[in-house]
Amino acid sequence: MIRWLNTQPTWLIILTSFLLLLFSWQAVVFIGDYPLFILPGPIAVVEAFVGLLADGTLLVHSWQTLSEVLMGLFIGCLIALPLGYLLVKSPLAERLVSPYLIASQAIPVIAIAPLLTIWIQSTYWLRVLVAVLVVFFPILINIIAGLRSVPLELYDLMHALEATRGQIFRKLEIPAALPIILAGLKVGATLSVIGALVGEFVQNKSPGLGYLLIFSRQFYRTADVFVVLLTLGAMALSLYGFVTLLERRLLRWRVKR
C-alpha cells in the first residue's frame, strides 16, 4: 500500500488526504451532534466562505494581512542578513548583541501592546513590526548556522586562489550557506503569517484577517472564524510553496539525493 502511494503524483496524495480530512470533519460534527456555533461542518464553512468572498469582505481583509506578512518578512530578512553576517564575522559583536537578541524572544508582544500602540501611531507599521519581531530571530539563527557551515578547507582554497573578500562572499559563503538560509526562510515565511495575525490582535482595527477573526467570534459566527483560519493556512502554505520553488531554482546545482 505504502509502495503504491509512493508512486502516485503529489497532487493526488494531497487531494486524497484533503478529502479524507473533510470526511472526518463532517463525521465528527454528525456523530458529536455539535451545534453550528461550536463546530460548523465543512458545508457550513463553504457557505460562509462563498458569502464572505461574494461581498468582498474576505478579499479586503486578506489583502491587508498579506501585505503585512510580505512586508514583515521582507524587513525581517533585510535586518537578519547583515546582522547574521556581522555576528559570524565578529566574535565581539556576537558577545555584545546575542544575549539581548535571545532574551527579546521571551518577551510576549501582547504584554507591551499598550506601549507599542502609543509609540507607533500607524496601525499598519505596528502590525508589520510585530511580524518582523516574530520572523526575524529564526531567520537570523539559520543565517548564522548556514554561514558557519561553510567548510574551512574551502576558505583555504579561496585564499590560495587570492580571492577578494567580496568574491569569497559571493562565490563561496552565499552558495554554501544558501540551503540552510532557505530552510530558515521557509520557517520564517509561515511564522510571518502568525506574526501579522498577532500584530492585528495587538492593534485590532479593520481591515485584517485578525480583526475579522475577532469580529466573527464576537458575533458567534464560528463558520466565519473557520474561513479565516483556513485562509491563513492557505496563505502560509502558499508562502512555503513559493520559498520551495525559489529553493529549487537557486539550488538546482545541488546533486539530488
Next chain:
Amino acid sequence: MKRFFFFLLVFLVTVTACSGAEPQVLQQIRLPMGFIADPQYAPFYVAVDKGYFAEEGIEIEFDYSFETDGVALVGANEVPFAVVSGEQVLLGRAQGLPLVYVFEWFQRFPIAVVSKVATGINSPADLAGRHVGLPGFFGASYVGYVGLLSANGIDEAEVNGEEIGFTQVESLTTDRVEAVVGYVNNEPLQLAALGEEVNVLYVADYIDMVANGIISNEETIAENPELVEGFVRALLRGLTDTLADPDEAYEISKKFVDGLDDSRKEVLMASLEMWRADTLGLSDPASWGTMQDVMLEMGFLAEPLPDLAVVYSNEFVEKAAR
C-alpha cells in the same frame, strides 16, 4: 470493668451510626466571569464565603475567561451559568444559542464616555466632530456608545470613532484621542488616580439597556429549575449583603483576588450605584426592547428576534426573593 468498656464501645458505635447526616455533596459549577478577578465581583465572593452557594448545594469554581467563551459554553450546555452583558444574549440568540438571561446584576449600563475637563465635552452634543477612542467596534462598549449617540439624536458618522484597543487610559493621557469609551468602574478611576480631571458621560443617564447579569440555557432551565433558583437565591443574598456592608464585602474579596489591597476599593464603591434597585435582579422588558432597537440600528442584528420575551426570565428572581 471489661463489661463497662464493652457497653461503652457499643454505645459509641451506635451513636456514631445514628448521627445521621452524611457530608453534603455539592454540585461543582464552573462559572465564567468574563473578566479578570476583580473586586467588582464582590457579590459572588460574599455568596461563596458566607456559604450561600453551599446552602443551595453549589460549589463555585471561578473561571476568568473571556465573555464570548462563557456565552458559547452556556449555549452548548457545557456550563449552566455565565456572567455576560445583555447584548451578548441577543447576539447569541440571533445565532441560535438557546440562552436565557435569569438575573440582571447591573441595573445601570456600566459604559461611559470619558474626556479631560479641558476638552470641554460636557454633554453628548459636544461629541460631534470629536475623536473618540473605543476598544473596538463590538461589545458592550460599542453598543453603549451608539446607544448614547442614538438617545441624543446624534448620527454615528458625526463623531470620529476610532479603534484603540484596550489602551483608553494611555490614549487619553497622551491626547491621542479627545475622549474614550470605557467602564464606569474602571477608566475614570484610573485616570483620576493619575491626577487627570475628567468629565464622565454615563450612558445609563440617557438610555436604559441591559448590562451584566447571569445567563443560563433552555435545557438547564427545563431540566433543573431548582439549580437555577438556588443559584439566583445565593447570588441575591450575596448582592444584598454587599450593598448593605461594602466594607465587609471588600475584605472578603481580598480572599479571592490575589494581591488586592485597599487601593482598589473605589472600584467596588463605584460599582454599587450600578447595582441598586427596588428589586434586585429583575429585568425590565422595555430595556430589552431598547437594546434590540439599538443593535438593529447598528446592524448587529439583521432582524428583530422572533420573541424577545423568551430571551430573559424574571421567574427565578421572583421565586428567590420570596
